[in-house]
Amino acid sequence: MISEKLAQALNEQMNNEFAAAQTYLSMASYCEYRNYSGFAHYYLQQVEEERFHAMKIYSYLNDRGIHAVITEIPAPTTSFENLVHTFEVALEQEKKVTKSFYAIMDLAWEEKEHATISFLNWFLDEQVEEEATFDKHIEYLKRIRDDKNALFIYEKELASRSFADE
Numbered sequence: 001m002i003s004e005k006l007a008q009a010l011n012e013q014m015n016n017e018f019a020a021a022q023t024y025l026s027m028a029s030y031c032e033y034r035n036y037s038g039f040a041h042y043y044l045q046q047v048e049e050e051r052f053h054a055m056k057i058y059s060y061l062n063d064r065g066i067h068a069v070i071t072e073i074p075a076p077t078t079s080f081e082n083l084v085h086t087f088e089v090a091l092e093q094e095k096k097v098t099k100s101f102y103a104i105m106d107l108a109w110e111e112k113e114h115a116t117i118s119f120l121n122w123f124l125d126e127q128v129e130e131e132a133t134f135d136k137h138i139e140y141l142k143r144i145r146d147d148k149n150a151l152f153i154y155e156k157e158l159a160s161r162s163f164a165d166e
Contacts, residue, residue, distance in 0.1 A: 003111055007066045009104045010057055010116075015071045016100060017054035020093055021047045023076040027086045030078070038155030039083060045163040046090075052163070053123070060119055084141045091134035098127040 002010075028043035061068040080086045101123050108116040144150040 002064055002066060002113060002116060006104070006107050006111055006113060006116065007061065009107055010061055010066070011069050011071075013100055013104060014054050014057035014061070014068060015073065016097065017050050017057065018070075019073045019076070020097065021050035021054065022073055023093060024050060024090070026076040026078050027080065027090065030080050030086060031083070036083065036155060038157075038159030039086070042158035042161050043086070045161045048163040053126070056122075060116075064115075084138060087134055087137045087141060091131065091138060094127065094130045094134055098124075098131065101127060 024043045024046040028040045028047065031037070031040035031043060058068040077089065080089065101120060105117065105120045105124065108120060140154060144154060
């Protein structure tokens with residue numbers, strides 16, 4: 001049986017995932033406005049991924065007989081310095097998400113809630129991938145700097161991304 005404290009932490013994380021989706025949507029809008037449609041597409045795929053994560057938690061809560069409570073989501077930041085900054089903000093967001101999942105996992109271990117531990121392992125694996133991906137994008141963009149041809153090629157690569165339910 002999931003404790004009220006663990007249920008609350010999972011509900012909070014579900015809402016954090018919805019908030020992350022809004023942040024990525026804001027980044028997509030920033031990119032689209034500046035005519036970086038490939039980068040905008042990349043962030044729109046990220047929106048879908050974060051919503052998928054939120055719904056995965058939503059389903060788990062409901063499967064365990066817990067009310068998934070949807071809360072108000074704060075407005076995301078809408079101002080970015082440049083493309084690299086969007087990825088830096090994204091990386092910091094993902095690091096916060098990782099810490100949050102660690103805290104939930106610690107609570108699940110403390111309560112010996114084995115089903116939740118198993119459920120959370122998928123998210124921890126996902127977070128390793130997320131942080132590594134954003135770190136890679138930051139390094140690539142810094143390497144490219146003002147090389148418009150390299151940026152064009154990189155943008156085309158990002159435009160080909162498609163999110164598939166995992």
